[in-house]
Amino acid sequence: MKTNTISCWLLAAALALPLATLNGQPKVVPAPTSPVTGNAANGKTLYYDYGCYACHGYNGETGARPFVGAWGHLTTEETFLTFLRGRANVAPIVPSALMPNFGEDALPDKQAKDIYAYIRTFKSTAPDLKNIRTLNAIVDAAKAQK
Amino acid sequence: MAKSQKTSVGRRGFLKSAAGGAAGAAALVTATPLVEAQTGEARGTAPAGSVPAPTDAQLNREAGNIRPPAAVRTITRPASDVMVQTLRELGVEYAAANPGSSFEAFQESVINYGHPPNVMPEWITALHEESSVTMAHGYAKAEGKPMLAVLHGTIGIQHAAMSIYQAYYDKVPVLMIAGNDPDFIPAHTAIDMAGMVRSFTKWDTEPKTVDEALVALQRAYNEAITPPMGPTLVVLSSEVQKENVPNAKVPTYRPPQFPTIDSTSAKEIAKGLLAAQNPRIAVGRLRTPEGVKRAVELAELVGACTSTAATVGPMSFPQRHPLCGPGADTAYDYTLGLEMPGAQVSITGPELAAIAATRDVTNIKFAGIRTPARGTFAGRAAKTATPVEADAEASLPLIIAEVNRQLTSDQKGRIQERSAKHARANHDAHVTALEQAVLVKKAGWNGSPISTARIYAELWPLIMKEDWCFASPSAFSGSHNNQLWDHNKPYSYLGGQGAGGMGYGAPASVGAALAAKARGRFVVNIQTDGDLNYAPGVLWTAAHHKLPMLSIMHNNRAWHQEYMFVEYMAGVRGRGAERAIIGNTLRDPFINYAKMAETYGMASEGPIHDPEKLSAALERGVASVKRGEPYMIDVITQPR
Numbered sequence: 185m186k187t188n189t190i191s192c193w194l195l196a197a198a199l200a201l202p203l204a205t206l207n208g209q210p211k212v213v214p215a216p217t218s219p220v221t222g223n224a225a226n227g228k229t230l231y232y233d234y235g236c237y238a239c240h241g242y243n244g245e246t247g248a249r250p251f252v253g254a255w256g257h258l259t260t261e262e263t264f265l266t267f268l269r270g271r272a273n274v275a276p277i278v279p280s281a282l283m284p285n286f287g288e289d290a291l292p293d294k295q296a297k298d299i300y301a302y303i304r305t306f307k308s309t310a311p312d313l314k315n316i317r318t319l320n321a322i323v324d325a326a327k328a329q330k
Numbered sequence: 331m332a333k334s335q336k337t338s339v340g341r342r343g344f345l346k347s348a349a350g351g352a353a354g355a356a357a358l359v360t361a362t363p364l365v366e367a368q369t370g371e372a373r374g375t376a377p378a379g380s381v382p383a384p385t386d387a388q389l390n391r392e393a394g395n396i397r398p399p400a401a402v403r404t405i406t407r408p409a410s411d412v413m414v415q416t417l418r419e420l421g422v423e424y425a426a427a428n429p430g431s432s433f434e435a436f437q438e439s440v441i442n443y444g445h446p447p448n449v450m451p452e453w454i455t456a457l458h459e460e461s462s463v464t465m466a467h468g469y470a471k472a473e474g475k476p477m478l479a480v481l482h483g484t485i486g487i488q489h490a491a492m493s494i495y496q497a498y499y500d501k502v503p504v505l506m507i508a509g510n511d512p513d514f515i516p517a518h519t520a521i522d523m524a525g526m527v528r529s530f531t532k533w534d535t536e537p538k539t540v541d542e543a544l545v546a547l548q549r550a551y552n553e554a555i556t557p558p559m560g561p562t563l564v565v566l567s568s569e570v571q572k573e574n575v576p577n578a579k580v581p582t583y584r585p586p587q588f589p590t591i592d593s594t595s596a597k598e599i600a601k602g603l604l605a606a607q608n609p610r611i612a613v614g615r616l617r618t619p620e621g622v623k624r625a626v627e628l629a630e631l632v633g634a635c636t637s638t639a640a641t642v643g644p645m646s647f648p649q650r651h652p653l654c655g656p657g658a659d660t661a662y663d664y665t666l667g668l669e670m671p672g673a674q675v676s677i678t679g680p681e682l683a684a685i686a687a688t689r690d691v692t693n694i695k696f697a698g699i700r701t702p703a704r705g706t707f708a709g710r711a712a713k714t715a716t717p718v719e720a721d722a723e724a725s726l727p728l729i730i731a732e733v734n735r736q737l738t739s740d741q742k743g744r745i746q747e748r749s750a751k752h753a754r755a756n757h758d759a760h761v762t763a764l765e766q767a768v769l770v771k772k773a774g775w776n777g778s779p780i781s782t783a784r785i786y787a788e789l790w791p792l793i794m795k796e797d798w799c800f801a802s803p804s805a806f807s808g809s810h811n812n813q814l815w816d817h818n819k820p821y822s823y824l825g826g827q828g829a830g831g832m833g834y835g836a837p838a839s840v841g842a843a844l845a846a847k848a849r850g851r852f853v854v855n856i857q858t859d860g861d862l863n864y865a866p867g868v869l870w871t872a873a874h875h876k877l878p879m880l881s882i883m884h885n886n887r888a889w890h891q892e893y894m895f896v897e898y899m900a901g902v903r904g905r906g907a908e909r910a911i912i913g914n915t916l917r918d919p920f921i922n923y924a925k926m927a928e929t930y931g932m933a934s935e936g937p938i939h940d941p942e943k944l945s946a947a948l949e950r951g952v953a954s955v956k957r958g959e960p961y962m963i964d965v966i967t968q969p970r
Binding site for chain 2: 273
């Protein structure tokens with residue numbers, strides 16, 4: 185059996201980071217409209233094979249680092265490529281679960297653009313809160329507690 | 331205590347006399363005389379310095395191919411019966427074990443002693459010693475007291491070692507017995523069997539007589555429950571277990587003394603709490619449900635708002651108690667820490683460091699084990715008092731008595747008014763935090779695979795009015811209970827593994843379910859897939875003993891944390907990440923946990939991909955565990 189104390193702490197810390205918030209409300213950034221040149225079908229396979237889903241979920245809206253609704257570095261193809269190439273490339277002292285560095289040798293521009301094209305197809309699957317009976321019931325139950 | 335009545339000089343002598351008699355000799359059906367197999371001469375065929383392999387005779391006996399020799403002594407009251415009575419009087423409810431010849435006498439007593447036959451401790455069939463000890467770990471965290479895990483010799487102890495290590499690191503009282511049969515299979519015995527785990531147990535002993543053994547069981551129990559709590563081990567030789575002790579009695583039990591603050595400190599703390607305009611009590615992890623009651627009593631008595639560690643582990647302040655929260659005013663002028671740092675006073679129990687230093691005979695020096703596990707939760711005050719080393723739970727009655735003595739009627743009025751303000755503020759703060767949380771939790775609501783937040787959210791309305799215990803660690807499934815659920819019982823959430831070791835969730839949940847079964851509650855186990863695969867046989871234990879345990883698989887088909895570690899390294903080295911799946915994923919083939927549960931005799935359904943089908947499945951699961959039957963739902967989930 186392995187021990188995973190560090191892993192647990194890192195994960196707990198990562199999960200403790202919520203989406204960007206504004207006045208306590210999640211700040212929802214509209215989906216980008218910049219041009220896309222890659223092949224989304226290829227990108228779907230790459231998104232899975234390169235383990236993007238491990239942190240960003242299968243639809244980019246769950247997990248340790250969701251991005252649907254908080255697009256940041258994913259606003260354009262160019263900013264995405266810059267972000268991929270500019271990650272830390274020094275071996276960490278302790279294991280790191282942060283976003284890896286993807287050099288061009290490891291992930292050529294064409295493949296990166298395919299991944300970007302796939303990412304851009306992501307849309308939130310979350311309905312409007314008022315239509316989620318379960319979550320409203322939870323809040324109502326809390327309000328009723330006295 | 332009565333003297334034991336030794337009717338033989340040990341098994342070797344007993345077997346010699348049996349083999350020497352015609353009846354005994356006739357009973358042996360093996361080609362190798364049993365008496366010879368038990369002697370040092372027979373073992374001497376192994377190379378010097380090595381442990382010999384079991385002989386044919388030994389293996390035949392283990393396989394049940396030999397009938398034992400006819401009895402030459404009459405056992406009227408086996409020592410193991412008195413051991414069972416001792417454990418029963420200590421309130422030990424369960425004994426979990428995977429069977430082994432070294433405790434055959436003890437096991438026979440647990441199942442047959444008394445009229446009608448004994449039911450307490452109840453014998454719980456485990457499929458792995460690691461599961462036995464982790465069951466005891468989960469039980470102790472739910473109840474604040476030990477159950478028993480029984481281990482078979484050197485091999486059982488080594489199987490259990492990881493679980494013992496976790497219980498030690500988690501400061502959880504676990505009582506263990508290891509059987510030792512020095513005249514049977516040599517590889518299963520050792521001169522100092524407990525030495526293998528001494529560096530991470532609190533106390534151990536190997537009594538040589540029945541009298542010593544009975545006292546040892548009581549002491550092991552006391553050592554386990556006395557701060558710093560931890561696992562304790564009594565090695566019982568098979569001969570001691572089988573001794574005939576017709577006049578033996580259970581020794582008079584003396585409860586342990588818990589270290590408390592002195593009366594002067596109690597007076598000063600009471601004075602400080604009552605003089606403060608806005609006192610606060612920071613509550614960490616206490617020992618037992620009784621400690622939680624006393625913490626609530628003190629907070630209500632002085633009108634202090636409190637912090638809690640109830641979303642981190644068991645035995646802390648009720649999360650939705652009206653006084654729990656930031657309160658009406660966060661400018662606290664007096665903070666008392668109970669197993670937590672406090673600005674004015676911190677009462678914290680002794681750490682294991684001093685004990686560990688004397689028991690680390692192998693000089694292993696486990697890296698993290700010497701650092702305090704407590705007091706690291708959120709809520710640490712900026713300025714903290716030097717900790718007073720005492721047990722907070724045992725000290726609470728002294729503080730409460732002093733507060734009652736010093737409390738004036740004027741103060742009572744102010745406290746009532748302050749408490750009402752805190753209650754309103756804490757309620758509002760909770761609702762506000764929840765309204766913000768659900769906006770985040772709804773992300774991926776209709777996605778497939780299913781979001782972990784949706785599992786927690788859909789389950790909560792189904793259990794919020796029930797008596798439940800969430801026994802598995804939640805960190806790897808998103809910890810959504812922290813924001814969405816109310817942790818109001820000492821056992822609402824049992825926290826992490828202790829040492830971060832995997833293979834913990836299911837057996838800890840089974841242990842918690844043992845506690846739950848007799849108390850009309852049920853256990854929730856949100857089970858990560860990698861963790862279950864260490865010793866899934868524990869599902870059979872839950873099915874066999876009809877334990878109220880609802881397991882919901884967080885089936886994300888990988889170890890995503892480790893996946894990312896390797897991805898990061900690949901990124902640093904510029905080698906690409908597409909091969910990081912190797913060793914980090916559970917694909918090709920996928921594992922069907924519903925079928926796994928079914929194989930072990932547990933009702934189950936899934937795999938569920940469609941989030942719209944989740945709620946109905948959870949309803950069926952809750953209905954099942956409310957009937958007292960375990961249930962598993964395999965849910966295909968987002969990675970985290």
